[in-house]
Amino acid sequence: MDEEEATKLETFLKWATTLGISDSTLNSQSCLGHTLSISYFPNAGGRGLSAARDVNKGELILKVPKSALMTSQSLMSNDHTLSVSLSKMCLSSTQILTVALLNEVAKGKRSWWYPYLTQFPTNYDVLASFDEFEIQALQLDDAIWAAEKASEKAKMEWESAKTVMEELMFKPHYMSFKAWIWASASISSRTMHIPWDAAGCFCPVGDFFNYAAPDEEQVLSEDSTNADMGAKSLRLTDGVFEEKYDAYCFYARRDYKKGEQVLLSYGTYTNLELLEHYGFILNENPNDKAYVPLPSDIHSLCSWPADSLYIDQIGKPSFALLAAMRLWATPTHLQKSVRHVACSGSIVSNANEIIVMQWLIKECYSVLKIFTTSIEEDDSLLSVFDKQFESATELKNALLELTGESCAFLKANGLLSDKISGNIALTRKVTRSMDKWKLAIGWRLKYKEMLHDCISHCTRVINDLS
Template identity: 55%
Template sequence: MNLSSEAEEGGLKMLLKWAAEHGVEVSESYSSLGLGHSLSVSSFPGAGGRGVAALRPITKGDLLLKVPKSALITTRSLLSRDETLSVALKPHPSLSPTQVLTVCLLYEINKGKASPWHPYFLHLPRSYSILAAFGELESQALQVDYAVWAAQKAITKAKYEWKQASALMKELKLKPPLLSFRAWIWATGTISSRTLHVPWDEAGCLCPVGDLFNYAAPTEESDSFEDVDNWKNEYAKDDLDMHHSQRLTDGGYEEDAAAYCFYAKKNYNVGEQVLLSYGTYTNLELLEHYGFLLEDNPNEKVFIPLELDMHSLSCWPKESLYIHQNGRPSFALMCALRLWATPPYQRKSIGHLAYSGCQISKGNEICVMKWIAKKCDAVLKEMPTAVEEDKSLVHLIDKMEEYENPWEWVKEASAAFGGEYGNDNILKAACVVGRDEEPSTALVRTKMLIDRWKLAVQWRLVYKTVVARCLSYCTDIINSLSVQ
């Protein structure tokens, strides 16, 4: 597998050369883009793009990569190298650890080639599609209220934190472009999507070369179920520990080695992409923190509107009342709805059955399934676009790569779709993006806008697909119970 861009390959060679000089084990020949004796940087179209491939068979537990502490970028490492930065920070104790690291990153970028991490900075993405980077158009394109709210909240939070830190950045005499909100979003995206946990800094660390791995969602093996008798056992397998927030990682900082060490969590064959599982995230969380999502995410959770008294009757946290990626209601949601569907005078005497995950009665179960099915059907009908429309739109957006001039694509998209895709929205937004800018800059920003828009469409498509699966599942259960 060869990297498609010569410029990207040249940048990678520079990065690997820099990494070798800073104690990271890479191949003797940088032209091979190798990391140690087991890995090589490669391209995986449709599977994360640039990533890391196995050069030899890898066994679960093998050490994949070791990045020395001296190569890591942390607030402490940056402050220890620059007294001006250290002194300037002292009058600003209200800034959070993440805000401090964001300012420190921009300050280090401001040094240009004088920064020892300059080759690494050159290799970082020029933009991120995290929720904080969304505009109003992309936010509304999510269509689902709680997702739109999450995007708006992320944008508001980013603006607040930027304004809070602006005085410090001006004191540090950052170049005007680095003082902008756009630069802040870029630095925020870098830190949000690329930092790894270290015990001495809540904000984490940037790990050059260690961030070349792509993401794999951690999963737990579970048995499928096909009949009513298996429901209770299957629901009992749900992960209900809402207080368990430990991040799943494939490595960590090791004091004995004074390095960040990465390990294989599974076996890999030659040429296979080596992935890291750095946490269990829903697609909305992936979008918020990392700027991407997974079409088939085993950790996806879809929420549908519930009646107010359902929440008041249930002792389960709201975040546990969801639909699984496979369309099955969560254990907690089923418990809450079974109790809700029970007559008030019976709830005290048989409530323990609902909380234990037991089916209360056939009639109760049918009532619950009918309510969920009706709600799912209503949710789908209330959406501005249907599943097939969203699929067509994603396909059309993918065709943008075939156009040398994105403006031609924008015109075709506007002609093909009305509503949010028409002249009053996407085309208008694209034109606003390009106003008073150099054509090349305008095209880049238009592409970024459409990339974010595509992510919003993909997110809502996954949402609707899961809701449709739930509708189908509930209908099947109703039919199965009705003939018993």
């Protein structure tokens, strides 16, 4: 962190302290330092919060008073013009918060929120920010479609909010699609659920917690809470707004030793969903899923939802996928009599199991064929990125030795030209594109590994049964 950033962080923490944000139940001089402190975790989210002492599971570790939460309501209550302009328009709650955030950022140092706004990232790697090359690097149709949809949705929301931004006389910079993506990515990756606004709230200091996937116990309790609320709207689920404290409260999800990173579960996400909403993937994500094409008649045989028929992170077919496939592989006239066996998760017969495993192996191979690079090629591409490139020429030379995709990257970023020689520095645009390309490669590699592990798993089952 450079000196300027350190000063901004210090100013922010002082500001947060005056607002009553605290990691201590005692009257403390500083908002952090008693239970939590800011640390840097290069391989687990960058800036985050570590335990400043040993912490026990269930302890209240941070409290952020309601008056310190940045919401559409709080932004509008201090800005009559914004409030009047927004009230005339029919915008979604997220569009309203996006406009309100950009409006506030445009005020610069005049904004009451300025110390907090200086702590927002300058850019995000969410799917909606991927360009054509980066989208195609995902290689799989479903993922490409998700990225295109995210980008189209952002564009539509931006277009329909332009009138209000013009009325508010936004400068061209804040009117741009790039600025819109920045603000909407800030919302999707940093807001927390509040009961009074579907767009959520920005929670100073609380949004420094990095993510860990929920464990099984949490998933079960989340499911019941979601059902109670009738919406899949919980974002940061170890944190909750508590009426009795009139504050956002964060609780330790497990015991932590002093110095360990304290993590929060924002919810249950596959890697593609993490990429879409938060701009990162996990190397070990217990909720990651891969899908293979299934026989067209399988859905008429069972009532499992399509998204429950998946291959899990370690390559095992899900309970529902196995049950459905076992039923499908049973001759029609016997299906009724074995339904209860299949639906209870048991093997129907050795022969039936072998048919199921063979089918899965075949389909995993069929999906693997869709990818235009192999696991080995992805691995070697990723290892190229481990190097620090001093100049554009160095990057160009390293990539020219690799697959056709590397040439497409160089072309998309104007690096193929003969003019790229000597010590020309890497531009920010190229570095950003490389970060997103790396994420796309990481995502597809994890997906391929799941399919590959499924093939190994099914092969082992066949060998055991033969």
